[in-house]
Amino acid sequence: MRVHIIGTGLLGASLGLALSANGHEVTLEDTSPTAQQLAADLGAGRVVNAKTGTEAADTTDPDAPDTAPAHPDIVVVATPPDVAARVIATALETYPDATVTDVASVKTRLLESVKTLVTRSQLDRYIGCHPMAGREKSGAIAAQADLFTARPWVICSDEDTPESRLGEVIAMATDTGASVLHLDPRIHDAAVAKVSHVPQIVSSLVASQLRHAPLEEIALAGQGLRDVTRIAASDPGLWTQILTGNAEEVRSVLIDLRTELDEVIAALELGPGSTGLLAKAIALGNEGHDRIPGKHGQPPTTYAVVTILVPDTPGTLARLFKDIGDLGVNVEDFRMDHASGRKLGMVDVSVVPAIQQELEIGLLSKGWQIPESAIEKEGTA
Structure with a gap:
């Protein structure tokens, strides 16, 4: 297929690497000429001249012609979440025959925004996606061709989605090595709040407690601290957009978490029944941990x-x-x-x-x- 990727950060460049390795014709576009050229130099795809349809020479030149492919089969929007809706709407207008999808980690609010910007017929060509893959590093330089291998790739289609277009998106996702799942946008957002967004906040808050700790205390850190704080190195700007985009679901989970945290804080006053409350908190964590899927999505072992x-x-x-x-x-x-x-x-x-x-x-x-x-x-x- 001919796949045009708009946005050449970690996900966009990784997708380009994966699809190029599987024989797809990938073209790239980014508002940053340097980021666009870096992704191309890394092998994520090529940049073409919009006027001639030929490969562009140096796209870092600010005076170079605009770049765009002629007739892509699929357009993938891999931009930051706060501009994704506008870019999706522009792509639907610019490429009237293409299926347009995205890789944003929030789906409900994005879909509602897209609906206000496009016509009904254009909306039938849009299929929201979210590959559940990423790294604590960002940018094309951190891209990996196997980033999506064995990872869930959520597709949020509905009964009005044409089968042919859905088939194109499924084929693209499958060719990255991902495992395709179909979810309603609201169910998706509730799920990622629990398994991705709140863990990011908790990791960041735990790491925040180390800011002013004496170095001799931090020197005692073991693997447990490293495990909990690994994703605390994530991009603040990107995560601010993700959290605000899924604010309702994230807030709901955090309220439940705060209730249990308050119980632990009260138990640490060591009053009557405190040891039982502390043991219960750890035991409930055991129950939740035991529900995390095992290898290859199999039941926990x-x-x-x-x-x-x-x-x-x-x-x-x-x-x-x-x-x-x-x-x-x-x-x-x-x-x-x-x-x-x-x-x-x-x-x-x-x-x-x-x-x-x-x-x-x-x-x-x-x-x-x-x-x-x-x-x-x-x-x-």
Whole structure:
């Protein structure tokens, strides 16, 4: 297909890389000539001269002709959320034969805005999408061709959506390696408030508490803090747009969260029944955690964890995973923590419980160190 991408940030450039790798003809457009050229230089697509239809030379030149493709099959709007509606409406007008979609993370308010800007017949050519993928980094320089692989790609169509146009969008999403899901816009917005937008706020608020903490306190940070605050490095401007765009749903979840947080704060006064309230808060978190899907969207699975001590030297991790593979063991998941003040790390490898002991014995025979406390704990279980 001929796909024209408007907006060459992380998502737009990543989409261009993925589609180009699958043989689609991708053209690029951005209000920033430099960002547009960077995405093209990285292989996300090409920039064409609107007058000649040929590839543009240097689009960073402010005097260069405007660029646009001739007749795209699909136009993907990958601009910031606060301008997406206007860009979608312009694309529907500019490309009267194309299917127009977007990758914005909020759908209900965007759809309502688009409805006020276009005709009914134009609206039939618009299909809202949201690929559930991203990074804490932004811009084309952070783009990855496999960003969407195995990630959910939500499509918000309705009964009036022409099957042929829906088929085009599904085919495009599938060719990025994503898994297509169909959701009503309001259900989508309620879902992302819980699984994406509120986690971003919580991560940012936890990281905010570190601003004035003494460095000797922060030096004690382990993997738990890193896990919670990883997405706190996200772009403030983009997230302000996302949160305001889904304000009603996000506010609803935060009110519920505040109620439970107030209960924890009250329990920490250590009055009668406080330990029960604290235990309940942690237990309810266990229940929620256990509902998070496992690998490849499968039902949650409980794995055994084998901890291996590894020196911080080149090639160590490659050798560890080769040895695990040579033992015929499949790694379901892993994480790594770093010792403070020492060039030593601890790798937690998640495996099917039935092969935990086999893996430990095999790794010990190959010279790897497994903390004695872990083996003793298993032996007394």
